[in-house]
Amino acid sequence: MEKPLAASRLLGPEREQTLARVRAVLGDLRAALAKLRAEPDDDAAAKRAAAQLDDLFLLVVVGEFNSGKSAFVNALLGQTVLEEGVTPTTSRIQALSYGPEVVRVAEGSGLDRITAPVAILEDLRLVDTPGTNAIDREHEAITQHFIPQADLVLFVTSADRPFTESERSFLAGIREWGKKVVLVINKIDILEKAEEVERVKSFVRESFEALLGVEPEIFAVAARPAFRAKQAGDDEKLAASGFPALEAYLRSTLDAQERFRLKLLNLIGVATRLSSKYAEVVERRLEVLEGDIAEVEAIKGQLDVYEKDLREGFALRMSDIDLILHQFEGRGHEFFEE
Template sequence: MVKVVLQEQQRALLQRERSLASELEACLVGFEGADAYTNTLRQLTTFLDDLFLLVIVGEFNAGKSACINALLHQEVLEEGVIPTTHQITTIRYGEEQHERLVEQGVLEIQYPADFLQDISIVDTPGVNAVLREHEQLTEDFIPRSDLILFVTSVDRPFTQSERVFLERIRAWGKKVIIILNKIDLLRTPKDLAAVMNFVSENCKHLLGFEAQIFPVSAMLAQQARSALGHTAVDLWQNSRFGALEEYLFCTLDQAERVRLKLLSPLGVMQRLLSEINSSIEQRTALLTEDAHTVETIDEQLQLYREDMEQNFAHRLSEIENIILEMRARGDRFFDESIRLGRIFDLIQGERIRQQFEHEVIGDSAARIDQTVQELIDWLVEHEHRLWQDIMEYLERRRKTSVRRDNEMIGSVGRQFDYNRRTLLQSVARTASSVVQTYDRQTEAVELSQDLRSAVTQAAIAGASGIGLGAAIVAFVGTAAADVSGILAGAVILSLGLYIIPARRKRAKRSFEAKMDELRLRLRHAMTEQFQKELNNALNRVNDAIAPYTRFVRAEQKKTAAIQEQVNAINSAVTALHNEIEQIGA
């Protein structure tokens, strides 16, 4: 009845593990670099229904094959002082001894040992094997294991390669039993105690777990199988192999094997989740820096706009001041010229116009043209400087990014890394290209034509084709001529005492109104054209950085969604792990 309940419980737990593995696999769809995780998850679900898997690892010549032969009571595997295990060897139950190559690098041996009906054994190449592919085969097989027997030798206990390999397999959350082989080489129990203490302390301080150590002599155990009487008993006792068999075949009963079998895939999932979290954290950190880069450029563009608008207002006021000065001189001109004392001069309209041009207009046209040209040069120079600033900033950012990313290739994801670098470099190259090919003179000429055309069409109709200053002055001159002409005609008709002051007042009001109208229309036209040019400059920068910005935002959204899913799955895996740990407790 207990067995039936255990089987029901096991099936339910296995189903939950399969569901979690499927959720994690689905979560990683589209997450670049997740193929290796997906393959491991699929292996997990495939091997969940297999027999309890006992994996033997260790350096070559530590006696892995000898220990397995001692467990099987027969020399099933080849032994030697040089590497003899050239592939993964799985040993399963069979009515007769038989072997076959089931896949590349994996040999299956069937053998009629009773305990193999519940347990499968895997023999692996040495972790320090000459051929690196042997080590890779061993590491690929570790996630499938339910219990790992780590074989080390008293003559070379806990070597550097063994420590490194133990760190790797412990990261998979597997239960590890240490077999200290070849104790027959030690002279005294004190020597054995010293070696066991050495291995135990290294496990505790370097790997962080309390080691369960079985000191054995596989050679004496095998000799005991062929000896007789007291000799066989003595050899068996001296081999101390009985304690290992007691653990594997009795202590490790069905309930315990079920518990370890259930914990095994959860340990693998926790390892994968840890690696995925690490990759997500690194990716998130990079994307945060990328987002900061985009924000910094946006801030630079906003500050550029504010500075340009503020400086433009100052430069526009310089042009307006020239017009206001003309207006002031015009007021003085009318006050001084349109009076009874100059009645004969007023009759001569041409003379009045010449005097107006000399005293009111003066060099205003040249001053306006010069101020406008300075405005144009200022616009061109600042757009060029904007691209320079962006190029230099992105180049510093790119160098920092490359230096840091090189340390994380493989964990972050190569395609992700390639995409973000390519986009970042593309923006930097665009900025560099603009800076290198920027023809200030050509840009200034084109901007001058656009500005003059826009202003003259909006402010002084029909004045296109001449300089902006000349166009404005022509408008002013026309207004003055109209006023003086009207005045001259009025004087000829009547020389009444009150006519001239009235006409002077009317002329001043008309001239001032036209100057105000001109100033406002000029301000509106130039401001509109300036905003158009400013927006064009900023849009060119935004267009260059847009692909990079879209990539960063899309990856941030995708990464955040995966992080949320991974956290939920991790919580579920931890809860299930704790639940299984309580079985049989």
């Protein structure tokens, strides 16, 4: 697999110019967010999106706790790096990167940073999340922190419980960020017939299309058999696990041109979501302002009517006073004439 994936080193001056324009647009977006007094999390998302241009490709693995995500990641890496079988209440978000040895550093925010001497990690960062059905709100918040940064999302669902309600809800949230999502149906080894696998794939495909409006890339795999086959060097069983097709797809996705495209799509997704959100904010503020203006105009109209009535009343009173003065004047003349 090719070496470093940092976007600033991807192919030629034209791409450097494109990146410069993208950074300028993100700078304008952040300036607009500041004027609108945007939520801190939204400004942070825009800031991270700009910084991520110079980071390694970020692959985020999501799905329910019991979908076999950790087993899937271990099979992808070809060695046991993540623990399997822990409960959702004790699981943590795990961010993997390359290192000469396996080292796990636990951070207080519910995040473990892990390094491992795995070749694929030289070319990307990989994040394994606790699960869409995890009960810990801290885990959920950190997962939501990583989703906007993801260049590619691998969504792992289980063949025995495909496309659950929590998965639908989570995917709807991913949709808001415009992420590229690849669906992985794990545990196909529990299905006895190929026809059953195809039925599950069709169900997941149709459900995904109905939810997100696009046709997804779908791979059906058996993570644990794939891991055992890799350890044993058994190519036949590895092929039967469905893993080679997924790995071939990832290799093609991680070539320089596709990485660059996905990074730009990621930035466009972040910018589009934030722009749409705050366009609605501006629209609501304008509606409130228009309502205030209408109310002021109504009050002004009432004041104008009041002023007119006051002037008419004043003119009438002055007329009465003039009449009284005229009467006094007439009586005065009569008095002196007598």
